[in-house]
Amino acid sequence: MRQTALIDVHRAAGARLIDFSGWEMPVQYPSGILDEHRAVRQRAGLFDLSHMGELWVVGSGAGEGLAAALVTDPPRLAQGRAHYSMLCAQDGGIIDDLIVYRLAEERFLVVPNASNRETVAQALEERLAGYDAGLDDASLRTSLVAVQGPLAAGILARLTDIDLAGLRYYAIAEGHACGVPALVARTGYTGEDGFELFVAWDDGPPVWQALLDEGAGEGLVPAGLGARDTLRLEAGMPLYGNELDRDTTPFDAGLGRVVKLDKATDFVGREALGRVAAAGPSRRLVGLRLVGRAVARHGSPVHRPGEEEPIGVVTSGAPSPTLGVPIAMAYLPPAEAEVGTMVEVAIRQARAEAEVVALPFYKRGAA
Amino acid sequence: MSVEIPEGLRYTEDHEWLRVEGDEGVVGITAYAAGELGDVVFVELPDVGRQLEKRQSFGVIESVKTASDLFIPLGGEVLAVNERLAEHPELVNDDPYGDGWMVRIRLADAAQAGELQSAADYRRLVEAG
Numbered sequence: 001m002r003q004t005a006l007i008d009v010h011r012a013a014g015a016r017l018i019d020f021s022g023w024e025m026p027v028q029y030p031s032g033i034l035d036e037h038r039a040v041r042q043r044a045g046l047f048d049l050s051h052m053g054e055l056w057v058v059g060s061g062a063g064e065g066l067a068a069a070l071v072t073d074p075p076r077l078a079q080g081r082a083h084y085s086m087l088c089a090q091d092g093g094i095i096d097d098l099i100v101y102r103l104a105e106e107r108f109l110v111v112p113n114a115s116n117r118e119t120v121a122q123a124l125e126e127r128l129a130g131y132d133a134g135l136d137d138a139s140l141r142t143s144l145v146a147v148q149g150p151l152a153a154g155i156l157a158r159l160t161d162i163d164l165a166g167l168r169y170y171a172i173a174e175g176h177a178c179g180v181p182a183l184v185a186r187t188g189y190t191g192e193d194g195f196e197l198f199v200a201w202d203d204g205p206p207v208w209q210a211l212l213d214e215g216a217g218e219g220l221v222p223a224g225l226g227a228r229d230t231l232r233l234e235a236g237m238p239l240y241g242n243e244l245d246r247d248t249t250p251f252d253a254g255l256g257r258v259v260k261l262d263k264a265t266d267f268v269g270r271e272a273l274g275r276v277a278a279a280g281p282s283r284r285l286v287g288l289r290l291v292g293r294a295v296a297r298h299g300s301p302v303h304r305p306g307e308e309e310p311i312g313v314v315t316s317g318a319p320s321p322t323l324g325v326p327i328a329m330a331y332l333p334p335a336e337a338e339v340g341t342m343v344e345v346a347i348r349q350a351r352a353e354a355e356v357v358a359l360p361f362y363k364r365g366a367a
Numbered sequence: 368m369s370v371e372i373p374e375g376l377r378y379t380e381d382h383e384w385l386r387v388e389g390d391e392g393v394v395g396i397t398a399y400a401a402g403e404l405g406d407v408v409f410v411e412l413p414d415v416g417r418q419l420e421k422r423q424s425f426g427v428i429e430s431v432k433t434a435s436d437l438f439i440p441l442g443g444e445v446l447a448v449n450e451r452l453a454e455h456p457e458l459v460n461d462d463p464y465g466d467g468w469m470v471r472i473r474l475a476d477a478a479q480a481g482e483l484q485s486a487a488d489y490r491r492l493v494e495a496g
Contacts, residue, residue, distance in 0.1 A: 016403075016405075027432070028405055032405050032406045032431075032460075033405055033406055033431040033432065034406045034431065226405070226431060226432055229432075230431060293408065293409040293429075293453075293456075294409060294411065294429070295408065295409060295429050295434065297434065318431060318432075319408040319409070319429075319431060321431075348411075348427060348434075
C-alpha cells in the first residue's frame with residue numbers, strides 16, 4: 001500500500017487506517033466520525049488528501065487539448081479560477097470526475113480521484129496527442145492538505161501571504177502558506193467554506209502541524225475519510241464508484257449542466273451525450289430521507305411501496321449527523337424521482353420507508 | 368493495549384461478552400468491538416420470547432460506516448432487551464459493559480459458559496490483532 005507523507009502523523013494521532021484505493025489512509029481519529037463531522041460543520045477540520053492525483057497540463061495547446069478531452073471548456077476559465085469537470089468515454093459513460101484549475105494562460109492543474117489517477121493520466125496522454133501540451137503527473141511529489149469549515153478562512157489567513165478575502169470559491173492562488181510555497185484553492189468536498197493546499201510532498205507534515213497548532217484552540221480537529229464521506233453526502237456531492245461510474249452519464253447524475261455540448265472544440269463523448277441530453281436520462285439521482293434508524297447502504301434495493309421488484313438502487317447512505325436521520329442517494333426512474341414520492345428501501349430482511357427529497361440535504365448558511 | 372476487558376465475564380471470538388447471573392445471562396459487545404465499529408447509530412434487537420441457538424445472529428449493530436451482525440454466545444430464550452438503545456445507541460460506545468448491554472437471556476445450559484473465553488483468553492485474541 002502507498003502511504004502519504006503524513007502517515008506517521010496519522011499513526012501518532014491514533015487514526016484508524018484503511019486501504020483506500022491502494023493508499024493507507026485515516027478513516028477516523030479517536031474522537032470518531034460524528035465528532036469530526038460536527039467539527040467541520042461548526043468549526044474546522046483538517047484532511048490529508050495527498051492520495052488524490054495532481055496532473056499538470058502545460059503548453060500552448062493545453063486549454064484546447066483539455067477541451068477535447070473533457071466535457072467542460074477549460075479555455076474559458078480565467079487565470080486563477082477552477083471548475084468541476086468530467087472525463088467521459090465515447091459512449092458518454094463517466095471515467096472520472098475531477099477539478100480543473102487554470103494557473104496561467106498555458107498551465108492547468110487537473111485533480112482526479114486517487115482511484116482513477118492512472119486511468120485519467122493515460123486517457124489525457126492519448127487525448128492530448130496532436131496538441132502542444134505536455135502532461136506531468138505530479139501526484140507522488142505533491143501533498144494535499146484541506147482545511148474546511150466556517151473557521152477555516154480565519155485560521156489559514158494567519159498563516160499565508162495570500163489574500164484569502166480576495167480568493168473566491170473555485171479560485172486558486174500561488175504564494176506561501178505555513179512557511180512553504182503553496183497553491184491555495186478555495187475548493188472542497190464538505191459543503192463548507194474551505195481551502196485545499198497543494199504543497200511539496202515533504203512539506204505535508206509541517207503544513208499539517210502548523211494548521212493544527214494555529215486552529216486547535218478554536219476547535220479545529222483532524223478528520224478522516226469517514227467524516228469526508230458523510231459531509232459530502234449531506235452536501236449532495238457525488239462520489240466516483242458510488243454515484244458515478246463507467247455506466248453512468250453526467251445527465252443521469254443530475255450534472256448535465258457540467259457538459260458543454262455547444263463548446264467550439266469537439267470532445268470525446270459529445271455525440272452520445274448529445275443524444276442523452278435530447279432524450280433525457282433513463283434514471284435520475286435523488287436524495288432519500290429514511291424513516292426509522294436503519295441505515296440504507298450502497299447497493300440497497302429501492303422499491304415502490306409493497307412491491308417485490310426493485311425500481312432502483314441506493315448509491316450511498318449514512319446516518320446524517322446534521323439531520324439526525326438516515327439519508328441516502330439513489331437512482332430511480334424519472335417517474336418516481338419527484339420530490340415527495342414515498343418509496344421503500346430494503347435493508348436486510350425489512351423495508352424502511354423513505355421520502356424522495358431535494359438535494360443537497362444540507363446547504364451551508366441555510367440551517 | 369489498554370482496552371477494557373473486565374474479569375468475570377465470558378467472551379467470544381466475535382467480540383460479544385456474557386455475564387452469567389444464575390441461569391440467566393446478559394450479553395453485549397466488548398469495548399474493543401465498540402471502538403473498532405466507531406460511533407454506533409442503531410442497534411436492531413430481537414423480540415422478547417425468541418429462542419436463540421448458540422452463536423445464532425440475534426441482531427445487527429450499525430455504525431456510521433458499517434453494519435455488523437450480533438451473535439449470541441450461548442443458546443436461550445430472550446427475556447429482555449435494552450430498550451434504551453433505541454434512543455441512545457451511543458451507550459454501546461460510552462458504556463459497553465454497563466448501560467450499553469443488549470439482551471438478557473434465560474440460558475439453556477449455563478454450564479456451557481465455561482467453554483467461552485476468559486478475560487485473559489480474550490485479551491490475547493485482541494492483542495494478537
